[in-house]
Amino acid sequence: MVKRRKRNSFIILASALLLTGCVNSELEITKNDILEVARDDANATKKECSNISIQEDKKYYTVSFDTTTGSYDYKIGKDGIIQERNYKRSNSDEAKEVSTIAPVEEKKEETKTETKKEEKKESTSFDENQQAAIDAALANAGLGQEDVTDIGCTLDEATQQYTVTFTFQDIHNTAIVDVATFTVLSSIQS
Template sequence: MMAKRNSILLIAAFGLFLTGCSKSGLEVTKNDILEVVRDDANASKKDCENVVIKEEKGAYIVSFNTSGGSYEYKIGKDGIIQERNYKRSNSKEVSTTEPVVEKKESTSFDENQQAAIDAALANAGLGQEDVTDIGCTLDEATQQYTVTFTFQDIKNTCMVDAGTFTVLSSIQG
C-alpha cells in the first residue's frame, strides 16, 4: 500500500514538474521524456526494447518496442506529447496491421463539430485516422461539445468549450 501511495505521489510530482516547465520555459531532459512515453504506453523500463531518442527542432522523437507493439512519439521539449503512433504486434502475422479505415463509419460533422473533434484528438495526441467511433454533440445549455471516440478498444469522452474549442475534461473508459 505504501509503495502504491509513493508511486502516485511520484506521478503527481512529475506532472507538476512538467506543468512548471511548460510555464517557465525550462526544457525537460531525455530521461524525463522517457518517463512520459513509458507512462503513456503503460510500459515499465524492462518492458521497453530498442529504445531510440532523436532530437529534432524543438522536439524529441522516441521509438521503442514492447511485447504488445511498437511505439513512436514526438514530444516537445516542454514535455508535451505532440504525436503518438502505435502499431500492435501480431504474433501470427507480424507484417500486417489492422486497417483502421475499414472500421470507421462515414459520418459528416459541421465546421464547429470538426473543430471540437480536432481539439479533443490533439489533446490526446491522436489524429482522426487513429481512432474509431467518433461522435460529437453540442449541449446548448452549457455551450460544451461532448466528443467521443475509441482508441485501442478504450472509449474516450472529452468535453470541449464551444466558444474557444478548449478541452475542459477528458475521461477514458
C-alpha cells in the first residue's frame, strides 16, 4: 500500500513538472545541448571534434568546431533550431583520401572477390567537381567511398546544385550539394 502511494505521488509530481515545462514558453537550451545539436547535424562524435567554441548572444549561440574532414560554424537559436550553417572542407582531408587509396589497391591483388568489387565501383567515373560533391556528401554522412555502393552524381544547372545518391547498408541516400561551396544543403535516407 505504501509503495502504491509513492508511485502515485511520483506520477503526480512528474505530471506537474511536465505541465510546468509546457507552460513555460521561454524555455531555453543549454550550451551543451546546442553543441549536441551542431555535432548531430555534422554527423560528428565528441571524439571527432576539436577547437570547440560556443559564444552566447541574446537570441542565439554561435558554435564552431573542427573535425578531420573540415570546419563547421553554426548559428543556432536558443530554441535549438539551426539558423545558419557553414562548412569548410580541410586540405588534410585530401591527403587522408590519398593514403586510403593505397591499401585498397593492395587488397585488389589479394583476392579475386575484392578485385571484382573495386572494378565495379570504379567503372563509373566522375569529373573533379562531381567527385568533390560526392566527397562532401559522404563526409556529411560520416562514410567513405569504400563504404557505399551505387554512387551517382548529377548536376542541376538551374539550381546550381549536385544531387548525390548512394546506398549504404541497403539504405538509399540522396544529398543535395551546392556547386560553388560543396556544402551539403540537405540529405534524405529512404
